[in-house]
Every structure is written in structure tokens, then in C-alpha cells.
Amino acid sequence: MAKLKQLLGVIIGIHLVWWLAAIWxxxxxxxxxxxxxxAFPSLLQAQIGWHIYFSLYRLFWSLLIATVIGxxxxxxxxxFPRLGRVLDPLIYLTYPIPKIAFLPVAMLLFxxxxxxxxxxxxxxxxxxxxxxxxDHVAAIPASLYQTFAxxxxxxxxxxRFITWPASITGxxxxxxxxxxxxxxxxxxTEVYGTNYGLGxxxxxxxxxxxxPGMYAGIIVISVVAFCLFALLNAIEHLTVKWQKDExxx
Amino acid sequence: xxxxxxxxxxxxxxxxxxxxxxxxDSTEILAIIGPSGVGKSxxxxxxxxxxxxxxxxxxxxxxxxxxxxxxxFVPQDxxxxxxxxxxxxxxxxxxxxxxxxLTPAQTTHVDQLIEQLGLVSVANQYPGSISGxxxxxxxxxxxxxxxxxxxxxxxxFSALDLGLKTKAQLLFLDQWxxxxxxxxxxxxxxxxxxTLSDQLLVMTPGHAQLRPNPLAAIDRAQRPNSSALFAxxxxxxxxxxxxxx
Numbered sequence: 001m002a003k004l005k006q007l008l009g010v011i012i013g014i015h016l017v018w019w020l021a022a023i024w025x026x027x028x029x030x031x032x033x034x035x036x037x038x039a040f041p042s043l044l045q046a047q048i049g050w051h052i053y054f055s056l057y058r059l060f061w062s063l064l065i066a067t068v069i070g071x072x073x074x075x076x077x078x079x080f081p082r083l084g085r086v087l088d089p090l091i092y093l094t095y096p097i098p099k100i101a102f103l104p105v106a107m108l109l110f111x112x113x114x115x116x117x118x119x120x121x122x123x124x125x126x127x128x129x130x131x132x133x134x135d136h137v138a139a140i141p142a143s144l145y146q147t148f149a150x151x152x153x154x155x156x157x158x159x160r161f162i163t164w165p166a167s168i169t170g171x172x173x174x175x176x177x178x179x180x181x182x183x184x185x186x187x188x189t190e191v192y193g194t195n196y197g198l199g200x201x202x203x204x205x206x207x208x209x210x211x212p213g214m215y216a217g218i219i220v221i222s223v224v225a226f227c228l229f230a231l232l233n234a235i236e237h238l239t240v241k242w243q244k245d246e247x248x249x
Numbered sequence: 250x251x252x253x254x255x256x257x258x259x260x261x262x263x264x265x266x267x268x269x270x271x272x273x274d275s276t277e278i279l280a281i282i283g284p285s286g287v288g289k290s291x292x293x294x295x296x297x298x299x300x301x302x303x304x305x306x307x308x309x310x311x312x313x314x315x316x317x318x319x320x321x322f323v324p325q326d327x328x329x330x331x332x333x334x335x336x337x338x339x340x341x342x343x344x345x346x347x348x349x350x351l352t353p354a355q356t357t358h359v360d361q362l363i364e365q366l367g368l369v370s371v372a373n374q375y376p377g378s379i380s381g382x383x384x385x386x387x388x389x390x391x392x393x394x395x396x397x398x399x400x401x402x403x404x405x406f407s408a409l410d411l412g413l414k415t416k417a418q419l420l421f422l423d424q425w426x427x428x429x430x431x432x433x434x435x436x437x438x439x440x441x442x443x444t445l446s447d448q449l450l451v452m453t454p455g456h457a458q459l460r461p462n463p464l465a466a467i468d469r470a471q472r473p474n475s476s477a478l479f480a481x482x483x484x485x486x487x488x489x490x491x492x493x494x
Contacts, residue, residue: 147328150297151345151395152315161341165332242332242375 031212036219039212043220046201046213052224054196055186058114059228062121062182063175069122070129071171075163077130078137095127100188112193121185125178129171136170137163169243172236176229183225198224250275251296251313251399251431256304258288258295265291268304271450271459275309275398276429280442280462283452283489289435292452293403296433297322308399308431318399319346321392325404327384329376335387336372339363342391355394362390366420382413386420393424400425400432406441415473418444422469439482439489444472451489 022032077084110116190199198221205213252272259265265288273279281289295302306313366386371379451458463481
């Protein structure tokens with residue numbers, strides 16, 4: 001209940017600042033909240049549901065690919081030190097590169113359809129997942145592996161009982177960071193080669209000088225992102241109960 | 250019986266344990282004592298095969314190996330899985346060792362150990378939410394649940410305060426006495442070594458000596474209250490200091 005009140009407070013605060021800014025600026029480029037919400041019924045005519053669906057579809061596959069590659073690479077760096085010695089500097093060298101600059105290359109190699117969009121988003125967020133998982137796996141105390149090694153644990157048992165559970169918190173925290181980056185990248189990738197997606201919807205409204213529609217699209221993308229963050233929190237709640245117990249102890 | 254002969258081990262080309270030999274009976278406890286950094290933990294890791302070593306380590310006349318023997322190791326931080334409940338942590342020792350789920354008899358044995366070690370009220374909690382003393386008992390329960398051929402404890406009592414430590418030692422001895430096994434305890438606490446062991450392996454830099462526990466004639470449970478304990482501790486402490494110099 002306290003969290004809900006806090007959330008409502010933040011939403012009211014944002015709308016108040018927005019409303020005051022719209023009155024102060026008094027230009028069509030920044031309509032007030034009332035004007036924007038009045039445009040919401042037109043979103044249904046503009047098939048906003050399909051735009052949300054296509055954006056979620058691209059986000060889902062991008063994050064899934066980035067997570068699978070990121071988790072395997074992050075774990076491999078720690079568990080196979082020789083590989084880590086090669087991959088670690090490679091990651092540090094390539095992580096800071098603004099990878100959105102490779103968008104024309106992705107378009108050329110993978111076309112203008114969903115594939116180039118999904119690969120581009122995955123390429124950008126995979127580094128965050130690798131680093132987070134690597135750090136979490138590296139932080140596992142050696143005594144856990146030693147204790148299990150004396151029990152004649154095989155590689156699968158070490159992974160199942162130690163490496164994987166220790167990585168889950170890393171994966172979730174990486175996804176939380178990656179989700180914001182992925183949505184920002186999604187916006188860029190949906191401005192070409194598609195007539196569907198929230199990025200396309202916002203840019204299209206902008207090009208038509210339909211500012212209420214554009215801001216309505218921004219609100220929709222925020223609400224979708226909020227729901228995805230809430231979903232991540234719910235997954236965390238279900239999978240890492242032990243951390244909650246530690247905090248409450 | 251654990252028979253160690255000509256054991257040498259170390260890290261990165263530096264020998265920490267050199268040409269060490271000793272043996273302990275299958276119903277004996279050996280306490281390895283000595284100052285920090287002398288190689289006590291290195292020795293225990295070498296015995297367990299966690300680091301490379303040379304020499305011979307036989308357990309019940311067979312080369313010691315995790316595959317052929319049941320080994321139980323309690324490290325200084327207890328080695329508990331934070332994401333598993335207390336009960337599951339205890340069960341996992343047996344489950345991983347035999348590579349399949351517990352039989353009903355084994356589950357009952359685990360439940361009995363949880364009860365005997367006073368862990369019933371925290372059995373469904375996670376290790377991070379229980380006290381250090383309880384965590385230590387969970388680690389002991391996991392070790393005893395496996396009914397090991399060899400039990401090794403690396404400073405397993407050192408993180409406990411004095412009152413809790415004596416209580417934990419007596420609880421350990423009570424369980425150990427039900428089914429004794431070759432046991433090696435690493436400690437820097439002379440009182441602990443004298444209370445629990447039959448033999449002492451005193452390690453100082455470049456020096457290691459096996460000797461009987463001067464309190465061997467006294468029942469272990471009586472040793473913490475014995476005046477002889479403090480006298481033996483003082484003598485031993487003096488000797489260790491002399492060897493160090």
C-alpha cells in the first residue's frame with residue numbers, strides 16, 4: 001500500500017511539472033496532460049495494440065538472445081580462466097564503442113526487417129549481461145566449489161547447485177539495466193523498415209506534427225516499460241527468496 | 250585409517266608443506282595446530298585433492314579419492330549454499346555424493362540430525378537468515394549425514410564466540426561418538442585442539458611434529474572443565490613459541 005501511494009505521488013508530481021511546463025512554454029510542441037490524454041481514444045484507431053505487440057516481440061527475442069549469450073559467456077569467462085584471459089580484454093575494448101554506429105552494417109547484413117532490429121538490440125545489451133553474470137559468478141566463494149568437489153560432484157551438479165543459482169541475481173540485475181537500454185535502442189531501430197512498433201508510432205506522429213499523439217505514444221512506451229520492470233520484480237520475488245530472507249534477518 | 254606419507258604441497262612453485270608423514274586410526278581425531286600461514290589449510294586441501302601434491306595418501310589402505318571414499322569437508326565459512334534451505338543444505342551432501350535423491354531412510358536420518366543439532370526451528374530458513382552458530386551446526390549436520398570415511402574441519406569453530414564454541418564442540422563430540430571416523434581438525438586454538446583430539450600435529454615454519462594429546466586419558470566431554478586443559482595449553486603454547494623462534 002505504501003509503495004502504491006509512493007507511485008501515485010511520483011505520477012502526480014510528474015504530471016504537475018509537465019502541466020506547469022506546458023503552461024509556461026505555451027507552444028503546440030509541448031501540449032499539456034489534458035490534451036494528450038484526450039488523444040488516447042485515437043490510439044485505438046491507430047492500432048496501438050499491434051504497435052505494442054511488435055515492440056514486445058522484438059524486445060523479447062533481443063533480450064532472450066542477449067541473455068543466453070551473455071549468461072554462457074559470463075560463466076565461461078570465470079569457469080575457464082584461459083578463455084577469460086582472451087575474452088576479458090576483448091569485452092573491455094568493445095564495450096565502450098557506441099554500437100548504434102553499426103546500425104547501417106546490421107541493416108546491410110540482415111536486411112531492414114525484424115532480424116536486423118533484434119540483432120542490433122541484442123548486440124548492444126549483451127555486454128551488460130556478460131559483465132553482470134561474470135561478476136556474480138566470480139563472487140561465488142571458492143569454499144562452495146571445494147566442498148562439492150570433495151563430494152565427487154560432477155560438472156552438471158556444480159552448475160546446477162552452485163553456478164546457476166548464484167547467477168540468477170546477476171541475470172535479473174543485468175536484465176533490469178539492459179531493459180532500459182533495449183527500449184531506447186528499440187526506438188532507433190523502429191524508425192526504418194517497419195510500419196509497426198512504438199518507435200515507429202512516435203516518429204510517425206512527430207512527422208505528422210501530431211504532438212498529442214506523439215506524447216501519448218511516449219506515455220504508452222513508459223507504461224509498457226513499467227510493466228516489464230514489474231514483471232522482472234515478480235520473477236525476482238519468485239526466484240531469489242533467499243535474498244529476501246537475508247534482508248529481513 | 251588415514252596414512253599420509255612423504256606429502257609435499259604448495260602454490261605456484263613454492264612448497265608450503267614438505268615431506269610430511271602421519272597416520273590416524275579410523276576412530277581418532279587429529280588436530281593440526283600452528284600459527285597462521287604455516288600451511289595448515291594447505292595440508293588439508295592437499296589431503297582432499299583440492300591442490301596438487303606429491304606423496305602418498307591412503308584411506309583404509311586405498312589411495313584417497315572423492316570417487317571411492319566418502320569425504321566430508323567443513324570449511325571455515327561452512328560452505329553452505331545461501332539459496333538452499335537448512336534442510337536442503339543438509340540433504341544435498343548425501344544427494345550429491347550418491348548422485349541421486351535420498352531414500353526415505355536417509356531423509357529420516359537427515360531429519361534426526363536436524364533435530365539432534367537443534368535446527369528444527371530453522372530447517373526451512375535460508376543460511377543467511379540464521380546465526381553463525383546455527384550455520385556451523387548445519388555444516389556439521391551435512392557432514393555427519395554423509396556418514397563419511399574421513400571428516401575434515403578447517404577452523405570450523407573459530408568464528409564462534411567462546412561460550413558458543415564450547416557448546417558446539419560438545420555437540421560435535423556427541424555426534425562423532427555415535428559413529429566415529431578418521432577426523433582431521435585444523436585450528437589455531439590450542440584449547441580446541443586439546444579438547445577434541447587424540448593426536449596433535451604441531452606445525453611451525455619448516456617444522457612439523459606429531460605427538461599424542463597429553464589429555465588423551467581424560468574423556469573428551471570432561472576436558473573443557475578440566476584444570477589439566479589450561480596447564481597443557483600453557484605448555485604447548487610455550488613449545489610452539491620456542492619452535493617458531
